[in-house]
Amino acid sequence: MAKITLSQLRHSYFPNPRGPEDYALKQIDLDWNDGGAYALLGPSGCGKSTLLNIISGLRVPSEGRILFDDKDVTHLPPDQRNIAQVFQFPVIYDTMTVYDNLAFPLRNRGMAEADVDVRVRQIAEMLEVSDMLKQQAAGLSPDNKQKISMGRGLVRDDVNVVMFDEPLTVIDPHLKWKLRSKLKELHQRIKATMIYVTHDQTEALTFADQVVVMQEGEVVQIGTPVELFERPTHTFVGHFIGSPGMNVLPCDVKNGAAFFNGQQVQLEGEIVNGAGGKTEIGVRPEYVSLGKSGLQARVRKVADVGRHNVVEAMVGDQKVAAIVKGEVPNQGDEIFLDFKTEQTRLYADGWLATNARGAA
Numbered sequence: 167m168a169k170i171t172l173s174q175l176r177h178s179y180f181p182n183p184r185g186p187e188d189y190a191l192k193q194i195d196l197d198w199n200d201g202g203a204y205a206l207l208g209p210s211g212c213g214k215s216t217l218l219n220i221i222s223g224l225r226v227p228s229e230g231r232i233l234f235d236d237k238d239v240t241h242l243p244p245d246q247r248n249i250a251q252v253f254q255f256p257v258i259y260d261t262m263t264v265y266d267n268l269a270f271p272l273r274n275r276g277m278a279e280a281d282v283d284v285r286v287r288q289i290a291e292m293l294e295v296s297d298m299l300k301q302q303a304a305g306l307s308p309d310n311k312q313k314i315s316m317g318r319g320l321v322r323d324d325v326n327v328v329m330f331d332e333p334l335t336v337i338d339p340h341l342k343w344k345l346r347s348k349l350k351e352l353h354q355r356i357k358a359t360m361i362y363v364t365h366d367q368t369e370a371l372t373f374a375d376q377v378v379v380m381q382e383g384e385v386v387q388i389g390t391p392v393e394l395f396e397r398p399t400h401t402f403v404g405h406f407i408g409s410p411g412m413n414v415l416p417c418d419v420k421n422g423a424a425f426f427n428g429q430q431v432q433l434e435g436e437i438v439n440g441a442g443g444k445t446e447i448g449v450r451p452e453y454v455s456l457g458k459s460g461l462q463a464r465v466r467k468v469a470d471v472g473r474h475n476v477v478e479a480m481v482g483d484q485k486v487a488a489i490v491k492g493e494v495p496n497q498g499d500e501i502f503l504d505f506k507t508e509q510t511r512l513y514a515d516g517w518l519a520t521n522a523r524g525a526a
């Protein structure tokens with residue numbers, strides 16, 4: 167396995183790009199550590215596939231370099247990069263047995279049959295498909311076909327990286343959670359460098375130790391699932407991750423204080439020097455509570471989502487969501503909303519602009 171470095175990477179599909187808007191990847195500098203479990207998360211069109219294709223060698227970037235363990239591979243073709251890939255749809259040979267499908271990448275590299283057998287049985291056991299080994303692949307369900315496809319990606323232990331491109335697309339919804347946790351478990355056992363590409367936050371947060379969040383060709387935050395949830399460095403991350411996402415509320419800043427709907431809101435810490443442009447307060451619904459004082463609001467909607475209720479209230483013409491456990495108000499009620507100070511932040515032009523209390 168290898169450490170992967172992306173250095174000053176930019177890519178445009180135009181021959182003569184005129185400005186940042188012509189770049190599918192604007193500027194990417196990233197280190198993927200050897201043995202790490204990473205997710206590349208972002209909405210459709212943010213540049214995930216472009217980046218994946220550049221790592222696998224299907225595309226050469228317009229600018230910048232890709233290094234595998236400090237060796238420059240920017241211009242190496244895919245077959246010389248030693249990468250395993252699992253795609254959205256199963257890539258298996260229908261006419262072969264499950265065993266032969268799993269053995270294929272190993273035999274292809276000239277591995278001795280005795281070693282092939284050990285490795286195939288190991289992977290089959292990890293994926294819980296040992297009882298299918300003799301079956302013809304053609305007869306498998308789509309879920310099992312995709313499992314075998316994953317097995318083919320994981321069977322070699324000499325690859326630089328295993329890349330998964332939305333691998334659970336064809337999986338039945340009720341089996342998705344099972345395979346998600348299975349993949350996580352496999353990473354812990356195999357310890358390969360893995361990159362998991364998805365637009366689904368649940369998949370990214372379950373699988374990865376580090377999540378790379380992309381928006382419009384840029385990386386907006388890299389962090390553990392907890393970091394992304396607790397301290398989004400961009401409103402996009404706050405909004406994209408969480409259910410519902412972070413409340414992002416327009417505010418005015420005067421003399422170092424933030425005012426929402428004319429009322430001062432306490433922030434986690436001081437506003438950073440020079441923060442300007444479009445200013446917004448970010449607070450997650452989990453940290454908004456109903457109290458006896460605070461921001462006056464009117465309940466617009468209450469949704470019971472199982473473990474808790476989501477109360478949607480209007481403060482002036484702004485919608486604020488609160489996650490409430492226990493008793494809930496009724497639609498139309500006048501209520502007061504209280505924001506947890508340590509979890510209430512200022513964002514300037516989308517970027518985090520408050521220091522955590524106690525931070526330098």
Ligand SMILES: Nc1ncnc2c1ncn2[C@@H]1O[C@H](COP(=O)(O)OP(=O)(O)OP(=O)(O)O)[C@@H](O)[C@H]1O
Nearest residue numbers: 179189190208209210211212213214215216217365
């Ligand atoms: N072959 C191409 N030629 C021109 N533009 C392209 C090409 N492939 C992608 N793009 C553009 O580059 C941008 C990034 O696309 P990309 O497919 O990398 O995003 P993505 O995050 O993988 O989206 P999806 O999840 O929908 O595949 C988009 O604006 C897309 O329209």
